[in-house]
Amino acid sequence: MSKGRLWRQQETGGFTLIEVLASVVIVALAMAALAPTLTVIAYRRAMSERVELANRLAQEEVDRIRTLVDIELSDDPRAFRHPAQLARLPKVGANPLANTPPPTDMDTEGDNYSIRVARVQVPGRNPEEYVIQTFRDAGAPCIDRRENRVIQGVPCSFRMGVRVYHRFSFDPTTRQALPGLGTELASASQNLANADVWLFPMATSFVEINPAANLGDVCRQIAIARGENPIERCRAFPLPVNPVAP
Numbered sequence: 001m002s003k004g005r006l007w008r009q010q011e012t013g014g015f016t017l018i019e020v021l022a023s024v025v026i027v028a029l030a031m032a033a034l035a036p037t038l039t040v041i042a043y044r045r046a047m048s049e050r051v052e053l054a055n056r057l058a059q060e061e062v063d064r065i066r067t068l069v070d071i072e073l074s075d076d077p078r079a080f081r082h083p084a085q086l087a088r089l090p091k092v093g094a095n096p097l098a099n100t101p102p103p104t105d106m107d108t109e110g111d112n113y114s115i116r117v118a119r120v121q122v123p124g125r126n127p128e129e130y131v132i133q134t135f136r137d138a139g140a141p142c143i144d145r146r147e148n149r150v151i152q153g154v155p156c157s158f159r160m161g162v163r164v165y166h167r168f169s170f171d172p173t174t175r176q177a178l179p180g181l182g183t184e185l186a187s188a189s190q191n192l193a194n195a196d197v198w199l200f201p202m203a204t205s206f207v208e209i210n211p212a213a214n215l216g217d218v219c220r221q222i223a224i225a226r227g228e229n230p231i232e233r234c235r236a237f238p239l240p241v242n243p244v245a246p
Contacts, residue, residue, distance in 0.1 A: 047197070049122070054130060054164040054202030057118055061132050061162050062207050065089065069211050073156050077142035080154045090114045090160060093135030097161045097206060100135045102183050106167075106175040129167035130202070136160045136209070140224045150230065157210045157221050163201040 068088060072079055080086045093100035093112045100113055106129075109115045113135040121127045139158025142151045163183065170177055178199060185204045210221070220230035 046125075050128070050166060051202050053120060053122070053128075054166070057120075057130055057132060058162045058164050058203040058205045061116070061134060061164075062160065062205060062209075065134070065160060066209055069156065069209055073142060073154070073211055077151050077154055077156060080142075081151070086154065089155070090134035090136045092138055093161060095137065097135060097137060097159060098183070100161060100183070102163070102177060102181045102201075103131060103133050103165070104177050106131050106170050131165040131167070131170065133163040133165070133201075134160065139209075140221050143220050143224075143230060150224065157208070160207055160209050162203075162205040162207075164203040165201050166198060168198045169201075 072085075080089070091109065091112055091114050101110065103113065103115055104110065106117055107115070113133050116132045116134070118130045118132055119127055120130065136155070136158045139155030142154045142156035143149070165181075169181055180196075180199050182199050183201065183204075185201060219234035223230040223233040
């Protein structure tokens with residue numbers, strides 16, 4: 001090769017075809033090595049969003065029941081004597097509440113738990129479904145202020161449990177629960193990347209539900225819990241005498 005031709009090749013400063021192909025191969029190998037990591041990151045992000053949404057649904061369910069107790073039971077406890085009205089509260093669960101079994105399917109309530117399905121539109125993804133399982137203990141009965149007596153069978157204060165499962169925890173065809181569906185909360189650090197993550201609820205919550213009350217109501221609820229006569233025990237906080245019905 002003449003010196004003039006060598007000088008012209010060095011002057012152009014371009015890449016040969018072999019160098020370009022080698023660069024492409026190196027980039028492809030780097031992307032292939034990064035692909036599993038990027039996939040795991042995307043999966044964990046999606047699962048974290050699902051957990052966050054499930055926690056929000058659990059809180060909304062608690063707020064819904066608390067509002068029902070505050071507005072309707074506190075205003076007129078006798079309203080929940082009717083079975084259809086009482087059914088608006090969660091069913092009584094196992095004792096202790098944590099022993100309440102998981103749902104058997106997406107659509108059917110159990111003997112000791114209630115079921116509600118929530119369909120949520122997630123930005124950037126298809127709508128997702130969540131199964132909200134609720135249950136409670138027998139609780140403390142209400143006091144009818146109009147008649148100054150305890151209303152047995154109508155709870156005003158109780159402990160409530162909520163579990164939120166993702167749609168993937170159920171068979172896509174039969175809507176039956178996956179075999180081995182559990183009740184313990186999925187661990188964000190250990191279980192979110194495992195194949196059996198769908199065997200756990202995305203969120204759980206156990207809370208006390210009490211109506212907005214004055215000191216007299218609090219005193220009477222404590223007396224009921226202790227097995228005492230609430231009217232006699234709380235004479236310092238008298239109930240209305242013969243109120244006029246609206």
